[in-house]
Amino acid sequence: MRIRLQKHLAESGLGSRRSCEQLIKAGRVTVDGRIGTLGQSVDPEAEQIAVDGTPVVAEPKEYWLLNKPQGVLSAVVDDRGRRTVVDCVPTRARVYPIGRLDLDTTGLLVLTNDGLLAERLLHPRYHVPKEYLVTLASPVGKREIEALERGVLLDEGITSPAAVRRVSPVSGIEAGPTQLRITIHEGRNRQVRRMLEAVGHKVQALHRSRFADIADDTLAVGQARLLTEDELAALRRLANLA
Numbered sequence: 001m002r003i004r005l006q007k008h009l010a011e012s013g014l015g016s017r018r019s020c021e022q023l024i025k026a027g028r029v030t031v032d033g034r035i036g037t038l039g040q041s042v043d044p045e046a047e048q049i050a051v052d053g054t055p056v057v058a059e060p061k062e063y064w065l066l067n068k069p070q071g072v073l074s075a076v077v078d079d080r081g082r083r084t085v086v087d088c089v090p091t092r093a094r095v096y097p098i099g100r101l102d103l104d105t106t107g108l109l110v111l112t113n114d115g116l117l118a119e120r121l122l123h124p125r126y127h128v129p130k131e132y133l134v135t136l137a138s139p140v141g142k143r144e145i146e147a148l149e150r151g152v153l154l155d156e157g158i159t160s161p162a163a164v165r166r167v168s169p170v171s172g173i174e175a176g177p178t179q180l181r182i183t184i185h186e187g188r189n190r191q192v193r194r195m196l197e198a199v200g201h202k203v204q205a206l207h208r209s210r211f212a213d214i215a216d217d218t219l220a221v222g223q224a225r226l227l228t229e230d231e232l233a234a235l236r237r238l239a240n241l242a
Contacts, residue, residue: 001043001045002041002042002043003041003042003043003044004039004040004041004042005024005029005031005036005037005038005039005040005041005042005049006020006021006024006038006039007020007115007116008042008044008049008056009023009024009029009049009051009056009115010115010116010118010119011058011114011115011116012056012057012058012059012115013058013059013061013093013094013095013113013114013115014051014056014094014115015076015096015115015118016096016115016118016119016122017115017116017119018119019096020115021038023051024036024037024038024040025038028051028052029049029050029051030048030049030050030053031047031048031049032047032048033048036049044056044058059093059094059113060093061112061113061114062091062093062095062112062113062226063110063111063112063114063117063226063227063231063232063235064089064091064095064110064111064112064224064225064226064227065108065109065110065214065216065219065224065225065226065227065231066085066088066089066097066108066109066110066111066223066224067106067107067108067216067219067220067221067222067223067224068085068088068101068105068106068107068108068109068208068221069088069106069221069222070103070104070105070106071083071103071104072084072085072087072088072103073085073103074097074099074100074101074102074109075097075100076096076097085097085109085111086111088222088223088224089111089224090224093113094113095111095112095113096111096112096113096118097109097110097111098110098111098112098117098118098121098122099121099122099130099187101208102190102193102206104206105206105207105208106205106206106207106208106221107132107133107206107207107208107209108208108209108210108211108214108215108216108219109208109211110211110214110227110235111224116241117235117236117239117241120239120240120241121212121235121238121239122187124185124186124187126238126239126240127185128185128211128212128238129183129184129185129210129212130183130184130185130187130208130210130211130212131181131182131183131208131209131210131215132181132182132183132184132192132206132207132208132209133167133179133180133181133206133207133208133209134179134180134181134182134192134196134203134205134206135178135179135203135204135205135206136178136179136180136196136201136202136203136204137178137201137202137203137204138178138201138202139177139178140166140177140178140180140199140201144199144200144201145164145166145180147198147199148162148164148182148195148196148199149161149162149163149164152195152198152199153198154188154191154194154195154198156188159184159186159188159191159195160184160185160186162182162183162184162195163182163183164180164181164182164183165180165181166179166180167179167180167181181209182195183210192206193206212234212235212238213231213234213238214227214231214234214235
């Protein structure tokens with residue numbers, strides 16, 4: 001069966017479709033010894049496909065949930081030798097994060113070598129909800145919350161409306177003045193921090209408490225586990241891959 005080169009790379013665990021396209025554009029992918037081209041049709045059963053000279057071999061799909069610690073990069077490798085989220089996952093598979101969390105942000109991050117699922121969950125079309133627990137330096141007023149719920153103006157445009165509710169530093173008690181739970185469906189760079197700054201508030205701590213329908217209060221910071229069958233099925237339904 002013939003397939004587009006970038007799709008084959010993504011399905012083989014080399015990264016998202018977009019990152020695989022960059023590998024091809026950079027001339028790092030060969031097909032039977034010749035430089036591959038973007039959109040090229042290949043037959044993985046009959047043709048030798050390699051990246052940087054290493055043959056591409058499809059590996060079993062893995063799906064991990066990590067509670068990212070502060071100070072860990074949401075990347076596969078770092079040219080400065082800093083710790084990345086891949087270092088936190090106990091697998092030899094070539095997994096990579098679906099999206100990213102800021103260096104100082106903790107919380108739930110899904111890592112996989114399933115390029116198609118990753119691509120779908122990153123696409124704005126699928127409106128993947130991401131919930132954050134935000135601790136602020138000062139209490140938030142009703143007017144600021146209403147602004148977040150309408151959408152605020154950032155450099156690249158107005159954000160989509162966020163779902164916002166107050167919480168207390170004590171779990172389960174409502175109406176805490178300096179903590180919010182904010183749910184967004186976009187993935188702009190440092191979005192939650194920038195949204196709060198736009199309404200006049202500085203974030204002291206930021207933790208992603210939910211990704212899509214996945215939440216796990218029992219997963220310790222720095223720990224990772226495989227997704228359950230139900231969690232994976234829910235992600236695939238959300239990505240229209242059921």
